[in-house]
Amino acid sequence: MTTDSPRWVKSSYSNNGGDCVEVAANLPDIVPVRDSKDPYGPQLAFEPSAWSSFVSAAKAGEFDA
Structure with missing residues (x-):
């Protein structure tokens, strides 16, 4: 990694239940x-x-069940 601090962004698909990817x-x-x-x-x-x-x-639905 670089010396810059990562700027973490939460997935727009995350719900408010805490099951989030950043x-x-x-x-x-x-x-x-x-x-x-x-x-x-x-x-x-x-x-x-x-x-x-x-x-x-993922956006194209290739991992949908």
Whole structure:
């Protein structure tokens, strides 16, 4: 990661029940993802192109049950 502090953004699909995913939106070379209920817990890290592909697939409904 860079020396910049991550600016965490909660998913717009999150409900108010606490089941939220947060993404750090201001880091150029990596996209960290975490569970908002455990902000000091583990994080996943993705390359921006991989994250973009995942988000596009999710929006297209490719993961719907």
